[in-house]
Amino acid sequence: MxxxxxxxxxxxxxxxxxxxxxxxxxxxxxxxxVSLFPFAVGPEPGVLARIAAGVLWVTxxxxxxxxxxxxxxxxxxxxxxxxxxxxxxxxxxxxLAKVAAHWLVAGLPLIVAAPILAVALRLPADGFLVLIAVxxxxxxxLSLIGAVGAALTLGARSSGVLISLLVLPLYIPVLIFGVAxxxxxxxxxxxxxxxxxxxxxxxxxxxxxxxxxxxxxRQALT
Amino acid sequence: xxxxxxGNELVCVRGEKTVFERLSFSxxxxxxxxxxxxxxxxxxxxxxVMAGLLQLESGAILWNERDITDDxxxxxxSLHYVGHQNALKPLLTVTENLAFAASLRSSENGCSNALxxxxxxxxxxxxxxxxxxxxxxxxxxxxxxxxxxxLWLLDEPxxxxxxxxxxxxxxxxSSHRAEGGIVVLAAHGALxxxxxxxxxxxxxxPLGGAQSESAPT
Numbered sequence: 001m002x003x004x005x006x007x008x009x010x011x012x013x014x015x016x017x018x019x020x021x022x023x024x025x026x027x028x029x030x031x032x033x034v035s036l037f038p039f040a041v042g043p044e045p046g047v048l049a050r051i052a053a054g055v056l057w058v059t060x061x062x063x064x065x066x067x068x069x070x071x072x073x074x075x076x077x078x079x080x081x082x083x084x085x086x087x088x089x090x091x092x093x094x095x096l097a098k099v100a101a102h103w104l105v106a107g108l109p110l111i112v113a114a115p116i117l118a119v120a121l122r123l124p125a126d127g128f129l130v131l132i133a134v135x136x137x138x139x140x141x142l143s144l145i146g147a148v149g150a151a152l153t154l155g156a157r158s159s160g161v162l163i164s165l166l167v168l169p170l171y172i173p174v175l176i177f178g179v180a181x182x183x184x185x186x187x188x189x190x191x192x193x194x195x196x197x198x199x200x201x202x203x204x205x206x207x208x209x210x211x212x213x214x215x216x217x218r219q220a221l222t
Numbered sequence: 223x224x225x226x227x228x229g230n231e232l233v234c235v236r237g238e239k240t241v242f243e244r245l246s247f248s249x250x251x252x253x254x255x256x257x258x259x260x261x262x263x264x265x266x267x268x269x270x271v272m273a274g275l276l277q278l279e280s281g282a283i284l285w286n287e288r289d290i291t292d293d294x295x296x297x298x299x300s301l302h303y304v305g306h307q308n309a310l311k312p313l314l315t316v317t318e319n320l321a322f323a324a325s326l327r328s329s330e331n332g333c334s335n336a337l338x339x340x341x342x343x344x345x346x347x348x349x350x351x352x353x354x355x356x357x358x359x360x361x362x363x364x365x366x367x368x369x370x371x372x373l374w375l376l377d378e379p380x381x382x383x384x385x386x387x388x389x390x391x392x393x394x395x396s397s398h399r400a401e402g403g404i405v406v407l408a409a410h411g412a413l414x415x416x417x418x419x420x421x422x423x424x425x426x427x428p429l430g431g432a433q434s435e436s437a438p439t
């Protein structure tokens with residue numbers, strides 16, 4: 001069973017690597033959207049530093065959203081989902097394997113790109129470590145919650161728009177604590193509570209989101 | 223002698239429309255059941271019900287005299303379902319697609335054998351996006367052999383196959399039946415197999431006769 005799950009993860013990674021332009025587009029979207037803000041609010045370092053954490057997080061949410069539709073849609077369209085549902089491992093674990101693959105190709109690049117963009121936004125030096133830490137804890141939660149939205153909108157028309165309506169409100173807690181942690185780091189306050197809350201969200205989403213997504217997938221197939 | 227695979231008084235409802243009702247069937251080891259009926263008569267729905275992918279409104283399907291919904295995983299482990307869609311990834315090669323499907327069922331052996339049977343061995347490293355529709359269908363059917371399952375559920379398996387491939391499929395089905403396997407297939411006549419039981423879904427259309435316009439897929 002672990003073998004089958006590993007194969008699902010590997011297959012999704014292989015598919016992502018063979019259409020690596022998708023990953024590149026995602027990162028480019030992240031970079032370009034973030035770099036719009038200096039043009040919009042002006043290059044004044046004080047202003048940019050103040051909004052850097054928020055801009056990076058909001059943009060990361062949007063970039064994650066963009067990548068969600070391919071999580072289950074192509075498997076649904078070509079019939080592979082039947083194959084997955086009928087395979088040996090429980091559907092919940094299959095969802096978890098697919099979410100892990102999604103995070104590796106859609107979440108991890110954002111964590112790498114974020115600190116570089118933070119330099120451009122003049123994020124104060126104290127914020128960098130916290131930024132990487134909160135992105136590392138927060139983006140898996142985004143992928144998990146996103147999987148529920150992606151599963152629920154399967155087969156719906158204009159599912160891309162529907163996903164954002166469903167998922168973006170659910171991202172708000174991650175956004176609040178993600179930004180608050182970075183601000184606390186910059187202000188020299190205690191960061192730990194924010195990280196703990198983000199960690200708690202991840203731990204709660206880890207079993208709940210695959211369960212909800214698997215239920216939605218079963219519904220989509222009938 | 224108890225039947226291996228049977229269904230009793232099945233009623234299937236999709237989107238508030240009854241697809242079929244009071245449908246019963248039974249198949250023993252080595253048998254083939256051919257589903258007949260016009261489009262939208264519920265052949266595909268019945269196959270998906272048999273695969274445990276679709277829930278019944280009422281009635282029960284028995285495998286080894288146990289309701290399949292008692293242990294869906296056990297039931298699914300003993301069957302292989304080939305739907306309308308090929309469930310192939312265009313970016314993966316022929317071998318990768320086949321090996322992935324086999325690994326989902328933890329049966330790795332038989333892959334190369336399956337490719338040879340359906341004359342795909344020389345395409346093993348070609349990405350599926352370069353294959354023709356018939357070759358893709360052959361690859362989908364090659365999974366049957368690689369899956370090594372007892373019950374085969376085939377939904378229009380001959381779609382886009384040439385005569386040679388249809389003949390291959392027929393011999394594959396015969397040898398599967400000779401080994402005690404069961405085949406249930408929906409077909410429009412191109413495929414023949416020895417002494418099949420037939421099930422005409424028109425006899426189970428809901429009273430009032432009119433077939434639903436929204437075709438079940």
